Amino acid sequence: MKKIKLLSIVLSALIFSFNSCSAKGEKTTKDKEKKGTPNIILIMADDLGYSDLSCYGSENIKTPVLDKLAEQGIRFNDYHSNGPVCSPTRAALMTGKYQQRVGIEGVITAAGGRDKGLALSEVTVAEALKNEGYVTAMFGKWHLGYDKKYGPVKQGFDEFRGFVSGNIDYFSHIDQEGYFDWWNGEILKDDNGYSTDLITKYGMEFIRKNKDKRFFLYLPYAAPHYPYQARYSKPFRKEGVKQPTDKSIPADSIPAIYRDMVEALDEDVDKLMKTLKELGLDENTLVFFCSDNGGTKKGGKHNLPLRGHKGTLYEGGHRVPAFAVWPGKIKPGTGYEGPVMSMDIYPTLLDIVGGEKPQGIDGISIKNVLLKNETLPERTLFWKFRNARVVRQGDWKLIVTKEKNKEEKIELFNLKDDISESVNLAEKEGDRIENMRKLLDEWLKDVRR
Numbered sequence: 001m002k003k004i005k006l007l008s009i010v011l012s013a014l015i016f017s018f019n020s021c022s023a024k025g026e027k028t029t030k031d032k033e034k035k036g037t038p039n040i041i042l043i044m045a046d047d048l049g050y051s052d053l054s055c056y057g058s059e060n061i062k063t064p065v066l067d068k069l070a071e072q073g074i075r076f077n078d079y080h081s082n083g084p085v086c087s088p089t090r091a092a093l094m095t096g097k098y099q100q101r102v103g104i105e106g107v108i109t110a111a112g113g114r115d116k117g118l119a120l121s122e123v124t125v126a127e128a129l130k131n132e133g134y135v136t137a138m139f140g141k142w143h144l145g146y147d148k149k150y151g152p153v154k155q156g157f158d159e160f161r162g163f164v165s166g167n168i169d170y171f172s173h174i175d176q177e178g179y180f181d182w183w184n185g186e187i188l189k190d191d192n193g194y195s196t197d198l199i200t201k202y203g204m205e206f207i208r209k210n211k212d213k214r215f216f217l218y219l220p221y222a223a224p225h226y227p228y229q230a231r232y233s234k235p236f237r238k239e240g241v242k243q244p245t246d247k248s249i250p251a252d253s254i255p256a257i258y259r260d261m262v263e264a265l266d267e268d269v270d271k272l273m274k275t276l277k278e279l280g281l282d283e284n285t286l287v288f289f290c291s292d293n294g295g296t297k298k299g300g301k302h303n304l305p306l307r308g309h310k311g312t313l314y315e316g317g318h319r320v321p322a323f324a325v326w327p328g329k330i331k332p333g334t335g336y337e338g339p340v341m342s343m344d345i346y347p348t349l350l351d352i353v354g355g356e357k358p359q360g361i362d363g364i365s366i367k368n369v370l371l372k373n374e375t376l377p378e379r380t381l382f383w384k385f386r387n388a389r390v391v392r393q394g395d396w397k398l399i400v401t402k403e404k405n406k407e408e409k410i411e412l413f414n415l416k417d418d419i420s421e422s423v424n425l426a427e428k429e430g431d432r433i434e435n436m437r438k439l440l441d442e443w444l445k446d447v448r449r
Contacts, residue, residue: 037353038326039285040129040216041203041272042345044093045265046086046141046167046225047310048321049295049302052262056321057304061259065270066289073287073325074334074370081293082342084310084317084385086143086166089292089342090220094124094144094155096346096361100384100447108143110165110177117145118155123358125346126156129216132355138162139202140220148186157218160185161202163195167225170195171235176244178237194231196223196261200268204275211279216349219272223265226298230260255300283327286352288345291320307421313388313399314421330370338376339392340366382443391440397421398436412436 051057055067055075082092087108088099095102095118108116118124126136137159138152143166145151152160161184165175173182173190182190191198203219227236227245236246249257269289276282294317295302296310308314322340324330343363350358351365368374383390387402395416401409412426412433426433 036284037132037214038329039214039281040134040349040353041285041287042216042218043269043272043287043289044140044218044220045262045289045291046220046222047293047296048224048262048291049309050306050316050319050321051304052224052295052302053321060255060300061262063262063266065266065273069269069273069287069289069325070323072327072332073323073330074336076322076324076336076340078337078339079290079320079322080339080341080381080383081291081318081320083383084293084312086141086225086292088385090142090144091118092341092343092363093345094118094126095122096125096343096358096363097122098343098362098382098447100444101362104144105384106386107166108145110146110175110179114146117147117150120149120154122155124156125349126152126216126218128156128346128350128355128358129353130156130158132350132353133214134216134353135210135213136216136218137202137206138218138220139206140199140218141166141222142220151183151186153185159206161191162199162220163222167222167227168195169227169235169237170222170229170233172237172239174237174239176237176242178239178241178243180239194229194264196221196264196268197231200271203272207272207275207279207281211281220292221265224258224261226296228254228257228261228298230257231264232260233257251298254298258298258300286324286326286329286349288322288324290322290342290345292342294318294320305420311385313383313385313390315415315419317385318383324370326370331373334373336369338369339381340369340376341381380439380443382440384444389440389444391436391443393436393439396432396436398433398440400437400440 052061053063053066055070081089082099083089085107087104091099091102091104102122130136136157138157140162142152142164146164163181165181168175168181175181199221203217237243276285294310303316306316306319308316310317344366347358347363347365348367351367378394381392389400391398395414397413397415399411403409410426411424412429413421
C-alpha cells in the first residue's frame with residue numbers, strides 16, 4: 001500500500017510540474033508575441049465642447065499641450081460620443097456596444113438610480129485588456145453604477161480612485177445630492193485636493209509603479225463639468241445637503257472659471273506626458289483623448305460652428321474633439337474626416353494589442369486609420385436620446401423628434417454642405433427620408449431585442 005501511495009504522490013508531482021511548465025511556457029510565448037504592444041492611456045474630458053480647445057478653434061481658452069499632442073498624431077474632425085450625456089457614452093466606451101443594448105440610455109442619477117449600473121455580465125475593455133496581460137487602472141469619474149457591486153474594480157480595473165456619481169464638488173468631493181463620493185477601490189476615503197490634480201497625481205503614481213509592465217490607464221476627468229470651480233475657488237457643497245451648482249457664482253463669471261478649468265486640465269496632461277518621457281515610456285505609449293459629449297449652454301460658445309449642445313442630438317451634442325498619439329506609429333499632423341464613435345475605441349485597442357476580436361459589439365476597429373492612414377468603409381450610425389432619434393448615412397443626417405403634442409418633427413441635413421445644421425432639406429428628400437427611417441426602425445428593434 002505504501003509503495004502504491006508513494007507512486008501516486010510522485011505521479012501527481014510530475015503532472016503538476018508538467019502543467020506548471022506548460023502554463024509558464026504558454027505565458028512566455030504569449031508575452032513574446034505581445035512584445036512591442038503599447039501602453040495605453042485613455043483620457044476623457046467631461047462636457048468639453050467641440051471648439052473648447054485652441055486646435056479646434058477656441059480663441060479664449062489656451063491649450064498648448066493638447067494642441068501639440070493633436071499635432072503629433074491624428075486629429076479626428078468627425079468624432080462622436082455615443083450619447084449626448086455622460087452615462088450612455090461611458091457604457092458604449094466600456095462595452096463597444098450601443099448603450100441601448102446594455103440598458104443605459106440615460107444618465108444614472110444619484111437621486112433615483114442608485115440601484116442601477118452596467119451589468120457585470122458585460123465584458124469591459126478593461127477586462128479584455130487584462131486578459132491580454134495588461135495591468136489596469138481607472139482614476140476619475142465612473143458614472144456607470146453607484147452601488148459597489150457595479151464599481152470599476154468589479155469591471156476589470158485593478159485600481160480605482162475617484163467618484164462614481166455624475167459630478168462632485170472639486171474640493172469637498174460631495175455630489176449634487178449631498179453624498180460624499182471619493183473612493184479608493186471599494187472604500188470611501190477622502191484625499192485633500194482639487195479633483196483634476198488628484199486624478200493626475202494618481203495617474204502619475206500608477207505609471208511610475210508599473211513602468212516595467214504593460215498598462216492600461218483610463219483617466220476620465222471631471223473637468224470642465226459643473227460645478228464651475230477653478231483651483232482658486234472654494235468648496236461649497238456640504239454632506240447631507242442637496243445642491244447641484246454654486247448659485248453664488250454670477251453668470252458672467254462662469255466663462256472665466258470654465259476657461260481656467262480647461263487650462264488646468266491642459267497643464268495636468270503636460271505632467272502626465274513629462275512622466276512618460278522621464279521614464280522612457282513615451283515612444284511606446286498610445287494616448288487617446290476625447291470628450292464624453294458636447295459642451296453645455298453655459299459658460300460660452302463651446303460647440304461652434306455646430307448647432308446644439310449637451311443633451312441634444314444636433315452635432316453640438318455629440319461631435320467632440322478627439323485625437324490619438326503614438327510616436328513612430330501614428331503619422332504626425334494627420335487629420336481624419338470620417339465618422340468615428342466612442343464604441344470604436346474598444347475594438348481598436350484590442351486590435352492593436354493583438355487580442356481576440358470582441359464578439360457581439362457594434363464598434364469597429366480604426367487601427368488602420370491610425371497606423372496606415374486608411375479610410376473606414378461607410379456605415380450607418382445611430383443615436384437615440386429621450387424623444388429624439390438619429391440616423392446618419394454618409395453625409396446625410398436624419399433627426400426624428402416626437403414633440404409634446406405627439407407629432408413628429410422631421411429634419412434632414414447634409415453635413416458636408418451644412419455642418420451647422422441650418423438648412424432642413426426634409427421637404428426635398430422624401431425618398432431618402434423613407435429609406436433612412438426604415439433603417440432607424442430596424443436598428444431600434446435590433447438593439448432592444
